[in-house]
Amino acid sequence: MKLVNDSLNKYIFRGYDIRGVYPNDLNADVAYTIGKSFGTYVKNLGHFTAVVGRDNRYSSDELADALIKGILDTGVNVIDLGLCTTPMYYYACIKLDNPTGIMVTASHNPKDDNGFKFAFDSRGNARGKMIEEFRDFTIKGEFDSGNGILASYNIRNEYLDLFKKSLEFGDRRIKVVIDLGNGTTSCIAKELYNMFPIDVEVLFGDSDPTFPNHHPDPCVEKNLDALKKKVIETHADLGIGFDGDGDRLGVVDENGKYIPTDKYMIIIIRDIIDKVEKKEFLYDVKCSKSLSDEIERLGAKGICYRTGNSYTKAKVKDDNLPFGGELSGHVYFNDRWPCFDSGLYAGLRLIEILSKTNKKVSDLLSGINNYYSTEELKFSSSDDKKFGVVEKIKEYALSKKYNVLDIDGVRVTFDYGWALVRCSNTGPNITARFEANSEEKLKELQEEFINLINKYNI
Numbered sequence: 001m002k003l004v005n006d007s008l009n010k011y012i013f014r015g016y017d018i019r020g021v022y023p024n025d026l027n028a029d030v031a032y033t034i035g036k037s038f039g040t041y042v043k044n045l046g047h048f049t050a051v052v053g054r055d056n057r058y059s060s061d062e063l064a065d066a067l068i069k070g071i072l073d074t075g076v077n078v079i080d081l082g083l084c085t086t087p088m089y090y091y092a093c094i095k096l097d098n099p100t101g102i103m104v105t106a107s108h109n110p111k112d113d114n115g116f117k118f119a120f121d122s123r124g125n126a127r128g129k130m131i132e133e134f135r136d137f138t139i140k141g142e143f144d145s146g147n148g149i150l151a152s153y154n155i156r157n158e159y160l161d162l163f164k165k166s167l168e169f170g171d172r173r174i175k176v177v178i179d180l181g182n183g184t185t186s187c188i189a190k191e192l193y194n195m196f197p198i199d200v201e202v203l204f205g206d207s208d209p210t211f212p213n214h215h216p217d218p219c220v221e222k223n224l225d226a227l228k229k230k231v232i233e234t235h236a237d238l239g240i241g242f243d244g245d246g247d248r249l250g251v252v253d254e255n256g257k258y259i260p261t262d263k264y265m266i267i268i269i270r271d272i273i274d275k276v277e278k279k280e281f282l283y284d285v286k287c288s289k290s291l292s293d294e295i296e297r298l299g300a301k302g303i304c305y306r307t308g309n310s311y312t313k314a315k316v317k318d319d320n321l322p323f324g325g326e327l328s329g330h331v332y333f334n335d336r337w338p339c340f341d342s343g344l345y346a347g348l349r350l351i352e353i354l355s356k357t358n359k360k361v362s363d364l365l366s367g368i369n370n371y372y373s374t375e376e377l378k379f380s381s382s383d384d385k386k387f388g389v390v391e392k393i394k395e396y397a398l399s400k401k402y403n404v405l406d407i408d409g410v411r412v413t414f415d416y417g418w419a420l421v422r423c424s425n426t427g428p429n430i431t432a433r434f435e436a437n438s439e440e441k442l443k444e445l446q447e448e449f450i451n452l453i454n455k456y457n458i
Contacts, residue, residue, distance in 0.1 A: 013135035015425025019115030035070020051101030053089035075146020085246030087342035108217035127310035170356030218250025228256035248329030249343035253361035282324030306408035
């Protein structure tokens with residue numbers, strides 16, 4: 001392996017992680033270079049051991065091995081977790097009292113992608129400015145040399161025990177279909193769910209990083225078509241899908257209807273509102289007004305925050321909020337769970353609620369305000385262009401004296417709804433979402449802002 005500096009694609013350093021296409025952007029040489037850089041960087045911060053995990057993608061073993069060699073060659077020690085979900089990696093860092101580490105994963109991205117989620121210290125996953133500074137440090141190429149020590153660690157049993165301590169089911173036995181999407185949850189989900197008094201049927205439970213059945217993103221509704229069908233066919237109480245590395249979930253109710261994460265969050269907040277002392281809950285800029293309406297109705301405080309699990313998780317933890325999440329399927333329990341995102345745990349919390357009531361999932365959403373909204377829409381835009389496009393839309397909105405929130409892109413709020421235009425931090429895209437109190441107003445919002453995206457994105 002050789003160091004790669006001058007030819008390193010700077011666009012693999014994204015807002016929340018490092019991510020690119022294998023082997024064009026990420027290969028063994030690039031992984032070794034990032035390992036050398038990471039080891040040197042954390043040594044400068046006073047840390048001398050890194051935890052490393054890897055998902056089930058075909059390229060993950062090669063990239064993880066090269067990454068580990070790079071870290072070791074700086075004199076930093078490595079604890080290798082082997083194959084694990086991202087939440088298992090997070091918990092290993094907690095149990096080992098060692099927040100410094102890297103998870104090799106591309107989450108829900110296409111099969112040829114891969115990447116690194118990484119943390120330098122107790123601040124949590126690197127994000128934003130932290131990643132920009134690390135990018136510049138890596139490109140500079142001034143790395144330490146040394147001989148670190150490699151050790152292995154199996155977090156599996158301790159992780160299973162964490163679930164046992166954090167859940168208590170009622171008398172009603174729930175039937176659930178879980179869709180593993182052939183992702184990394186295949187290494188633990190079946191054993192985990194079968195530990196509890198629930199009836200489980202598994203879809204696509206074999207590890208296959210070609211993702212032959214559907215793309216591993218459970219918050220894109222079309223990816224849950226097979227899950228919906230199986231729930232109806234088997235008369236299950238609900239269905240739950242998971243993403244490629246296990247930190248997100250998607251839910252369908254007993255009728256096979258998709259339940260967006262913001263509505264899942266309503267169910268959770270209704271359940272815990274009287275059980276937590278601090279009645280403040282975080283959601284991201286993409287979430288429906290249905291959620292903020294319900295938080296207000298319950299007499300609690302809602303905190304609208306920027307998208308990105310590195311940001312939202314840190315905010316929930318730093319502000320000691322009992323619960324938070326974002327539309328993409330990341331949710332953070334901070335009541336009886338150690339505040340990291342686990343799709344498997346989030347699914348079990350919903351099953352736990354159902355086990356203590358005779359209500360169906362659809363009943364748990366009764367009485368909420370409903371609006372007309374779009375899915376998250378994506379518009380291709382190169383990484384060197386997309387930020388300029390969003391900035392021009394922000395200037396337009398301000399010139400019209402609209403009510404603008406710019407914590408993450410541009411969210412424009414009107415009496416009848418809102419429009420959001422922002423840059424994706426995981427790919428070369430601009431994303432948009434719209435919501436209104438009527439179909440007519442929704443159409444007006446879409447036309448105005450999609451026209452702007454098309455106008456500036458040329």
